[in-house]
Amino acid sequence: MRFTLLASLIGLALGAFAQSSAVDAYVASESPVAKQGVLNNIGPNGSKSHGAKAGIVVASPNTENPNYLYTWTRDSSLVFKLLIDQFTSGEDTSLRTLIDQFTSAEAILQQVPNPSGTVSTGGLGEPKFNIDETAFTDPWGRPQRDGPALRATAIIRYADWLLDNGNTTYVENTLWPVIRLDLDYVAADWNQSTFDLWEEINSSSFFTTAVQHRALREGAAFASRLGQSGVVDGYTSQADNLLCFLQVGSRFIAT
Template sequence: MPPRYSTPAMSSFSRLLTWSTLWVAFALVALLLKVALPFVAPAFASPAVHEHFEARATGTLTTWTASESPVALQGILNNLGSNGSKAHGAGDGVLVASLSTIDPPYFYTWTRDSALTFKSLVDNFLTYKTAGLETKIQQYISAQAALQGFNNPSGGLCTGGFGEARFNVDLTVFTGSRDGPALRATALIAYAQYLISEGNTSVVTSIIWPIVQNDLSYVTQYWNQTGFDLWEEVNSASFFTSGVQYRALIEGSDLASKIGATCPNCDSQAPLVLCTLQTYWTGSYILSNTGGGRSGKDANSLLTSIHLFDQAATYYTPQDGALAEQYLRSNGTPASAVDLTWSYAALLTAYAARANNMPASWGASSARSPGTFTGGPANGPCATAINTGWTPTTTQTCSATPTLTMVTFNEVKPTKPGDTVYITGSVSQLGDWDTGSAVALSASQYTSSSPKWSASVGLTAGGAISYKYFIKSGDGTITWESNPDRTLTVAQNCAGTATQNDARM
């Protein structure tokens, strides 16, 4: 895009975020309308039209997200790497965007899609310590180190090659957009911060930082250049691209300081990108794209707002939980790209947010925008990332795994004053299905936006249990949640802790 030098700032970043909040609110309203559409649409349909609707998921949004979450996680794993049941021909750590090979041809690995998906997987791992997920994350990091070194139509390692949007799943070059490197940096930084907290700073320094540094250098050099938007339809400046670039620079500078490195270009360019972000404000709405002959009113802005907010789907979903790119509004039939990996990742993010399991802050509160900005892009260090050896293991080991796991049960359930949520089940620690011996959950974390009840119970590690929640009202009336019984295999790990997030009642 044309350099925007000496341009007065249109508003403070806080005002931009305020309007971003309204956009997020609009997105939530749109989501609710989408949820309701299958139920209200028949009332407005022509009496002469009798479509056969495909069998779809049922229940409330809360119960649906809870049941869809494990389906979404498995959907991602099916499309991932050499062991993915649907990722035929993909290398370790390579994520297939969709199984669709024609109309549209999505059987490729996109830098953007992969980064967004792995950010959700990293968040899932940090919250739930999902078994086997850390190995997948490490394989992804190694695969990205290899991809960075490829020469392609956009250039090479240090000559703009990171702008190439997609590659074949066997890691050969496919032949751009400019958001991929920033998103990849954010995903890798999230895992790097975890490793640092576990005392594995050396792993971050030797394996992750060289990859992240290359991505940050691409951002600092090309942030003021045009590229294709989020949908790869409009070649112009993009609010989404500028937003993810700003976040990556803030996170990159923070990571560098924690490992004894520096990123001076992160610090010098972040304020310039922040100023650019403000220029997308028209006075009444955020301009998603500056070109393409369109209005600029696009979901691009909503997704950017969510991404910048450290985080804050639906009844067209078939009964098997498979998520496609689109659905026919006439009857709910999946259309376009099937098993779209990004859709599964979005579901995991939404479910975690609804359960109030939010990722760590990325530093939005530190944003300070100058009144005007001058200067331009900056070239940074660039070198092949060659260390991808993940042994010995990067996580802490224990000499003996605890035989008892303290499981924290979180149940998201709106209740009335005087109500208490209880849990009971098939083991003595849960009362052996006796409501009189059930465990009461605490409402200490309960809010109107996240009505979470919680309780921690020590259970035999590795044991299989069944359980259920019920509500006991102030007058003693007991209301059980719907069938079937819930089941759980209690985690075994060094920490002796686990979290179970539920929602269905």
């Protein structure tokens, strides 16, 4: 099931919240198992990712009742945000090749025409793809507008590390175009309806708005660092609008 991957990711993330010695001991023993569960679902060499292109995160190897042999932008970005954090912190320096494969795979998926549109007409909001990097064309809850924001956040973290370590050309020529596509999409379309995390309701989504706000804040700072001054004001302005929307929505829920 798709939840196998999510359970592994949650298990791996528990390390940040360990409080007691018993929990510490459990996390110490479980973290390698959980991490391997994550890696098993990443193509092309994961034990549960047969047929997936390099850097593609497989939601589940299950193909019936239900079929989850797809890759979700949301899931993939959350998985790699964690792996990128481990890499950039020095916890696991072996992950760099896998991270580079992920960024390359996502650059390809951005350009794949799909039922949500093309790269310039809304296609970045497509929630999932086939694991061979082709479009999923059956009916689904689309668009899901959190994916581009989450992907931008993950790749910005990696790009910042690369800049810190002198890899400016790669960041400017390879990663910035990917990041900017996602940030421009968020800035332009954040106020449009979206299907939620559970892919059931087409409306506004607190989670989606929150991750969009984060992406634009971090995107503005990153663009400024790269000297891309032409987009900084636009990202900052829309981030302000997103924050206002979040605050108004929160007050409405509270009442």
